[in-house]
Amino acid sequence: ASGLPAFATADAAQEAVMAFTGGVAPGEGGVTLTTPEIAENGGTVPVEVAAEGAAAILVLAAGNPSPGVATFHFGPLGVAMASTRIRLARTQDVIAVAKMSDGSFRQASNTVKVTIGGCGG
Amino acid sequence: MASIKPRVKAPKTASAGEVVSIKTLISHPMESGQRKDKDGATIPRQIINKFTATFNGAMVFACDLEPSVSANPYFEFQMTVPETGVLAFEWVDDDGSIYTDEKTITVA
Numbered sequence: 596a597s598g599l600p601a602f603a604t605a606d607a608a609q610e611a612v613m614a615f616t617g618g619v620a621p622g623e624g625g626v627t628l629t630t631p632e633i634a635e636n637g638g639t640v641p642v643e644v645a646a647e648g649a650a651a652i653l654v655l656a657a658g659n660p661s662p663g664v665a666t667f668h669f670g671p672l673g674v675a676m677a678s679t680r681i682r683l684a685r686t687q688d689v690i691a692v693a694k695m696s697d698g699s700f701r702q703a704s705n706t707v708k709v710t711i712g713g714c715g716g
Numbered sequence: 717m718a719s720i721k722p723r724v725k726a727p728k729t730a731s732a733g734e735v736v737s738i739k740t741l742i743s744h745p746m747e748s749g750q751r752k753d754k755d756g757a758t759i760p761r762q763i764i765n766k767f768t769a770t771f772n773g774a775m776v777f778a779c780d781l782e783p784s785v786s787a788n789p790y791f792e793f794q795m796t797v798p799e800t801g802v803l804a805f806e807w808v809d810d811d812g813s814i815y816t817d818e819k820t821i822t823v824a
Contacts, residue, residue: 639786656784660750663782667793670775674735674794677777680786682748 608657612692612702615653615666621692621700626652628691628703629678637683637709645676646693646701652677653694657704658687684712720744724805726819730797738769738777739792742807742815748783764789766808771821772801799823 612621629643644652644667652675654664659682667677675693683689690704725739742764749761761783769777777793789807800823807815 643792659784660748661782661784664784665782666780668775668778668780670770670777672771672774672795672798673776674796676794677779678790678792679779680790682784682786 608655608662608688608690611655611662612653612690615692615694616700619700621702623702625695625701626691626693626703628689628705630689630705630707633708633710634683635710637685637712639680640683640707640709641678642681642689643676643678644691644693644703646691646695647675648695648697649675649693649701650696651694653692654679654681655690655692656681656683656687657690659684664689683707683709685709720809720813720815722805722807722815722817724817724819726803726821728820729822729824732798732823733796735794735796736821737792737794738803739790740767740769740805740817741788741790743788744807744809746781746783746785746787746789750783762810764807764809766806767791768806769793769795770804770806771795771797772799776803797821797823 626646634640652667655662669675686708688704693701722742747762751759767779776795804818
């Protein structure tokens with residue numbers, strides 16, 4: 596129905612990953628993504644990412660109106676971990692892609708079940 | 717807009733080389749640009765789009781934010797404290813406003 600925001604597809608999330616990695620498919624492992632299994636309120640879902648040796652970490656929500664959530668950058672004094680709170684419109688996969696300091700990419704993803712969506716719908 | 721107030725929790729003292737945890741919160745509606753008002757008109761997007769933390773001028777932690785970050789954006793991150801210094805925080809709003817805060821960490 597018109598009036599409802601169009602949801603991003605898995606393809607849009609994949610495109611966002613490729614834009615971040617420059618077309619390189621990320622490897623598995625090395626990234627810790629901590630999310631709740633079930634989020635009662637999609638408006639504020641705690642998310643923590645950590646990847647030792649990462650220079651930047653991209654967080655995506657594959658089922659939101661647009662997949663981008665946040666990109667963390669770490670300086671030399673920073674520790675490659677961050678925790679924040681995000682909005683999830685519905686049950687979906689949350690994806691974290693880490694850019695390691697050696698130029699390789701690592702990915703992790705978790706499914707979060709959302710009881711009440713958090714994008715005003 | 718309602719008053720926007722940054723809040724930061726950081727230790728006042730640390731030992732040299734210690735890894736400390738920093739928590740930040742800023743009150744902000746993070747209007748996503750997806751919502752409609754009662755007349756069906758889209759409420760324009762207005763979010764904090766950039767957050768940066770620097771220690772004595774060197775970048776420690778930065779984040780590019782999209783509308784999917786919750787209202788009142790919260791960040792927790794960690795850093796190594798090499799020496800006494802000033803940890804400065806900056807939040808950039810879509811309307812160009814910049815909100816700042818700073819904390820001094822003393823190495824005894």
